[in-house]
Amino acid sequence: MHFAVIQFPGSNCDFDLLWAIRNVMGAEAKFVWHNEKSLEGFDGVLIPGGFSYGDYLRCGSIASFANIMPEIKGFASEGKPVLGICNGFQILIEAGLLPGALIRNNTLKFVSKWQPLQVNNLTKFSSEFAENEIINLPIAHGEGQYIADEKTLSNLQENNQIAFTYEDENPNGSLRNIAGITNSSGNVLGMMPHPERAVEELLGGTDGKKVFASILKNFCEDCF
Amino acid sequence: MTKVKVYVMYKESILDPQGQAVKMATQKMGFTEISDIRIGKYFEIEVDADVATAKAQVEAISEQLLSNPNMETYHVEIME
Numbered sequence: 001m002h003f004a005v006i007q008f009p010g011s012n013c014d015f016d017l018l019w020a021i022r023n024v025m026g027a028e029a030k031f032v033w034h035n036e037k038s039l040e041g042f043d044g045v046l047i048p049g050g051f052s053y054g055d056y057l058r059c060g061s062i063a064s065f066a067n068i069m070p071e072i073k074g075f076a077s078e079g080k081p082v083l084g085i086c087n088g089f090q091i092l093i094e095a096g097l098l099p100g101a102l103i104r105n106n107t108l109k110f111v112s113k114w115q116p117l118q119v120n121n122l123t124k125f126s127s128e129f130a131e132n133e134i135i136n137l138p139i140a141h142g143e144g145q146y147i148a149d150e151k152t153l154s155n156l157q158e159n160n161q162i163a164f165t166y167e168d169e170n171p172n173g174s175l176r177n178i179a180g181i182t183n184s185s186g187n188v189l190g191m192m193p194h195p196e197r198a199v200e201e202l203l204g205g206t207d208g209k210k211v212f213a214s215i216l217k218n219f220c221e222d223c224f
Numbered sequence: 225m226t227k228v229k230v231y232v233m234y235k236e237s238i239l240d241p242q243g244q245a246v247k248m249a250t251q252k253m254g255f256t257e258i259s260d261i262r263i264g265k266y267f268e269i270e271v272d273a274d275v276a277t278a279k280a281q282v283e284a285i286s287e288q289l290l291s292n293p294n295m296e297t298y299h300v301e302i303m304e
Contacts, residue, residue: 057290058292065289093294101294103234106239108241108242108245147238147295148294173241
């Protein structure tokens, strides 16, 4: 399975993400610059965290108009996997690939720490976890408060689109403790926590590996 | 050339934590009658077109780029 790791000016988790999917998980992957206009030959798209375009205007808003974005939208509409982490989640929301909005943390503080999460293992991005498993992943964001209207929230819940929720303390005020959601077709996931920062014991944990393992299992028939 | 102003504000239903923090500071300063503060964005845009065309174009970019309709509203004004 061949992954594209999309790079924008200001992306800063791009190398970690490439390392996680290629060196740790053993999949093929390479960087794709935001100005590219083709995703030919790729089976999965990974959008890394960071501060694309300095978070100007709104986080992810300018990146959502990059040349590669129409390709990513087409890619997603074909049912292929798209994962956006942190700023990548913000970009997917701004691009309209995921519902709702991400606004400033209700604490007004940038939060950077290991965060316990509860997993809903009924999504294609979390199926390798146990049911309601509690895991630990790093979070690092200032604008991760997920909001949406009541109808959207109910739909997310009913369709099992809420993949990860904050456990114990809610670090940013997200409604329904939402840390990560999929689109209605289940092939696009956005999440604020960083699975790519938890793929080796040296990094302090390996819970992130199962996110990538779930993608490889559910979207790649020849991989395992 | 037409000069256009755009104001972008959070919708009423969205809590504005920055505005709340600024309001709290005004209370500490002793301005206890300040009952609400909401922070928005203000744009000054120059368009090489007549008023009608400029307004239509600025409405379009306000809808698609300057605001996020999920959480914000915008207001366009032609500057004299």
